[in-house]
Amino acid sequence: MTKTNEKIHILADESLGGIKREYVEVDRKAKVGEKIVITSSDYEEREEIYVAGHYGKVDAEDDRFAGEFRVDFNGFDNSFVGDDGFWYVGRPTNSEYRVLEPTNIVHIDGERYEMVDRKAEVGEKVIHLSELYSEGTVTEVTGVGAGMVDVIEYEDSDGEITCGFSHGCYRVLVPLPKENEYQEFKDKKRGYKEVKNFIHNELGITKDDIQEMIRIAVSNEVKKAAESGEFQSFISSKIDSLIEEGFGDGGRLLYGFKERVSQTVSNEVGKRIANNLNISVELKSQ
Structure with missing residues (x-):
């Protein structure tokens, strides 16, 4: 065809x-x-x-x-x-x-969805199919079992109350961007490719060069934050809060306390670096 x-x-x-x-x-x-x-x-x-x-x-x-x-x-x-x-x-x-x-791809209540043949997850919208035919009923999954999904119950055309489907007898409705959002996405993707080609082909900058630039920039930001005392004050207050929370079980530290402290501090430090680190590239024609 x-x-x-x-x-x-x-x-x-x-x-x-x-x-x-x-x-x-x-x-x-x-x-x-x-x-x-x-x-x-x-x-x-x-x-x-x-x-x-x-x-x-x-x-x-x-x-x-x-x-x-x-x-x-x-x-x-x-x-x-x-x-x-x-x-x-x-x-x-x-x-x-x-x-x-x-x-x-289907249109429901002004939105575009792709019908996907897979096991649904709780909270997803599904449309019931029986031998590839449907009454057009769209409902939401409330539970997932080994052989079927539970859905928000509804009354079918025969007056029967339906509250679940077997796997394979429905399609998951995956939301798709609207046409204007999709066009904007394509434009951004096209712009990204143009910039990428310019960096690699015209400027001769390799992937390793870019990674090294980012490494140096991140190191500089960490050094600046450390010298200003920003990390120390933040980490101290954050750990104090976690310790107070950790001793909530009769004066004993809760299980996994050390890991939570490490992960929380790591996440927050990463966020602060990302917020402070702005790498911009301007391409200027001759």
């Missing part, structure tokens, strides 16, 4: 209970049950026939003409198409349309 472009079509997916799903165009022969988009502009002036941009679903193959399909154009907010919403498409090849293949 050959994807003609990365144009995205957002349509309701009946297999997901009508949830909006992203589809991509693919240049190949359609199959019964698949969605298509009309791409030919041959019929722009004939309102009684489909036009470019109309969506349809392949209903059956045409027995009269090889390569043609009977397409249902109902339910896609298309303009008037035929007497009953059905028309024949594909004469003599598939040049009149493109197949719309579903992606794993």
Whole structure:
């Protein structure tokens, strides 16, 4: 199969209970049950026939003409198409349309999510699937067991109360950035690559050179902080607080006290160095 472009079509997916799903165009022969988009502009002036941009679903193959399909154009907010919403498409090849293949990206309450087939974690959103069909119910995981997950209970279309799914019978909904956030991310990534290429190719600065610069900068910051007495005063007050907390069990130091002191001081010192250490690189053209 050959994807003609990365144009995205957002349509309701009946297999997901009508949830909006992203589809991509693919240049190949359609199959019964698949969605298509009309791409030919041959019929722009004939309102009684489909036009470019109309969506349809392949209903059956045409027995009269090889390569043609009977397409249902109902339910896609298309303009008037035929007497009953059905028309024949594909004469003599598939040049009149493109197949719309579903992606794993869905739109729910204005947000984009990727449906991922893995074991869910507590707090994640999931959508129930049964033999790849769903009523479109989205709920939240409250517990994870060996064979299933517990979810916030809800009433299904049969009136039954559902409070859990077996693993494999749901998809985890992983939040995706919005389109403008994604574009901003791509722009930043592109800018990063440009700076990286300039540093390595134009300036001739290697990875080892950069690591050495950072090592020297960090050493200088630590030295400055030590000479000013900042670390001593901070560490003293922090340890006093930990000791007071550590003797909370009948005058005995709690288990792991030494490790907690070491880790806490290490973390805080690292934060202070990072906050004080600003390395900026300005690239100036000639």
